[in-house]
Amino acid sequence: MDTIMNAFPYLMEGLQVTLYIFAIAIVIGFLIGLVVALFRLAPLKILNWIAKIFVDAIRGTPFIVQLFFIYFGLNSLDFISLDNTTAGIVTVAINAGAYFSEIIRAGIQSIDKGQTEAARSLGLNSTQNMRYIILPQAFRRMLPTITNQAIISLKDTSLLSVIGVADLTQEGRIQASATFDAFNVYLILGIIYFVVIYLLSMLASFVERKFVLR
Amino acid sequence: MTMIRVENLKKSFGNLEVIKDMSTVVEEKEVICVIGPSGSGKSTFLRCLNRLEEITGGHVYIEGVDITDPKIDINKIRQDVGMVFQQFNLFPHKSVLENVILAPMKVKKSDRKASEAKAYELLDKVGLREKAKAYPGELSGGQKQRVAIARALAMDPKIMLFDEPTSALDPEMVGDVLDVMKQLAREGMTMVVVTHEMGFAAEMGDRVLFIDGGYIVEENVPKELFGNPQHERTKAFLSKVL
Numbered sequence: 313m314d315t316i317m318n319a320f321p322y323l324m325e326g327l328q329v330t331l332y333i334f335a336i337a338i339v340i341g342f343l344i345g346l347v348v349a350l351f352r353l354a355p356l357k358i359l360n361w362i363a364k365i366f367v368d369a370i371r372g373t374p375f376i377v378q379l380f381f382i383y384f385g386l387n388s389l390d391f392i393s394l395d396n397t398t399a400g401i402v403t404v405a406i407n408a409g410a411y412f413s414e415i416i417r418a419g420i421q422s423i424d425k426g427q428t429e430a431a432r433s434l435g436l437n438s439t440q441n442m443r444y445i446i447l448p449q450a451f452r453r454m455l456p457t458i459t460n461q462a463i464i465s466l467k468d469t470s471l472l473s474v475i476g477v478a479d480l481t482q483e484g485r486i487q488a489s490a491t492f493d494a495f496n497v498y499l500i501l502g503i504i505y506f507v508v509i510y511l512l513s514m515l516a517s518f519v520e521r522k523f524v525l526r
Numbered sequence: 527m528t529m530i531r532v533e534n535l536k537k538s539f540g541n542l543e544v545i546k547d548m549s550t551v552v553e554e555k556e557v558i559c560v561i562g563p564s565g566s567g568k569s570t571f572l573r574c575l576n577r578l579e580e581i582t583g584g585h586v587y588i589e590g591v592d593i594t595d596p597k598i599d600i601n602k603i604r605q606d607v608g609m610v611f612q613q614f615n616l617f618p619h620k621s622v623l624e625n626v627i628l629a630p631m632k633v634k635k636s637d638r639k640a641s642e643a644k645a646y647e648l649l650d651k652v653g654l655r656e657k658a659k660a661y662p663g664e665l666s667g668g669q670k671q672r673v674a675i676a677r678a679l680a681m682d683p684k685i686m687l688f689d690e691p692t693s694a695l696d697p698e699m700v701g702d703v704l705d706v707m708k709q710l711a712r713e714g715m716t717m718v719v720v721t722h723e724m725g726f727a728a729e730m731g732d733r734v735l736f737i738d739g740g741y742i743v744e745e746n747v748p749k750e751l752f753g754n755p756q757h758e759r760t761k762a763f764l765s766k767v768l
């Protein structure tokens with residue numbers, strides 16, 4: 313019990329870092345995903361290719377390799393210097409962005425083409441069609457898959473401890489060795505992740521219910 | 527005034543030549559009904575009139591503007607050409623009222639108040655004012671189609687295109703939708719209607735186009751086309767549907 317009382321404040325600090333990184337990375341990741349999905353579906357072949365190469369590159373390599381490439385690889389270049397938190401945020405954002413883009417693309421394609429035809433026949437241009445007709449319907453449909461990916465990304469942030477980011481996992485490692493009570497510290501660590509992810513799913517299903525497709 | 531002029535229209539999907547050569551003219555306030563066997567290209571013909579399908583060859587003029595010209599602003603043209611689909615294609619995430627006011631507000635930049643006033647007027651006209659706050663999922667097929675008509679009318683189109691507007695409806699719903707269309711025709715709307723409702727074509731059509739094999743096989747006033755068809759294929763088709 314003592315271990316836990318001593319370790320807990322540090323873990324909470326780590327949790328703050330984790331949530332901070334997650335929040336920023338997921339928003340940027342989502343925007344990346346949206347842009348890449350639109351590239352993927354654009355009438356311009358070159359944009360399709362850029363998007364496809366990006367997605368394949370991210371999907372075809374381990375997260376940790378992406379992290380090392382950005383933190384160690386890019387940082388070895390003279391004109392780039394990223395601190396570990398920034399490198400971590402960038403990696404999680406880009407990684408999530410690739411997966412989000414596939415989800416968003418599938419969501420857009422799942423909308424009946426009659427919707428676009430109706431919108432275009434009313435004089436909406438393709439941007440207005442995307443914005444008012446297709447994306448709002450696609451997002452409602454995609455929400456469960458998006459939540460899923462967000463949870464995966466949240467878990468991925470624990471790997472940032474490898475490059476020394478003082479996130480929840482990193483604090484856990486420090487406390488585990490400081491207290492000599494690895495069992496309880498890691499148990500608590502797991503419970504904290506579990507609770508956060510549980511709350512995240514609750515939030516998602518609340519949003520889902522609120523915007524249920526009629 | 528000529529509202530639509532179709533000159534030597536051609537349309538292929540890859541190797542499939544659906545429209546080989548079609549020409550016709552639609553004058554202001556005319557109601558043109560298009561009939562023909564399934565797969566003969568009726569929908570494709572209609573969809574070329576507002577360029578929902580890219581046109582392979584020939585010309586289509588809407589109020590004198592050649593819409594096959596890539597330089598024209600097709601969105602501008604489409605504001606004048608309403609379209610009603612077999613499957614309604616209402617926007618399911620928007621209420622009936624929002625469905626109707628969307629295009630006037632976003633495309634024509636009308637303010638909300640004026641758009642809503644106009645929308646209520648149109649919903650009155652199709653008998654669905656009390657459904658303004660409902661969502662498409664809560665409506666019957668016939669109600670959905672009447673909303674779709676109101677939605678198209680909200681843009682004040684000069685031409686209305688209908689693609690089998692009653693084909694997806696339960697029989698008891700068909701009458702309500704046809705009534706709305708008849709009223710529209712009587713008010714002088716220029717209409718092109720692809721339909722299997724021969725009764726409607728006979729009653730409301732100024733002319734009927736029979737399409738088959740990529741051509742307009744026969745074009746005449748309904749009395750003549752139905753009563754005295756000139757071509758074998760028209761006769762064969764009519765003997766099956768009448």
Ligand SMILES: Nc1ncnc2c1ncn2[C@@H]1O[C@H](COP(=O)(O)OP(=O)(O)OP(=O)(O)O)[C@@H](O)[C@H]1O
Nearest residue numbers: 539542544562563564565566567568569570571690
């Ligand atoms: N987007 C498309 N790609 C390829 N072929 C198509 C496409 N749209 C239509 N076709 C083909 O063109 C032909 C004409 O189709 P269209 O829908 O215009 O026929 P229709 O006369 O409206 O038939 P129906 O009475 O069944 O509605 C059909 O053979 C159809 O398979």
Ligand SMILES: [Mg+2]
Nearest residue numbers: 568569570690
């Ligand atoms: Mg058809």
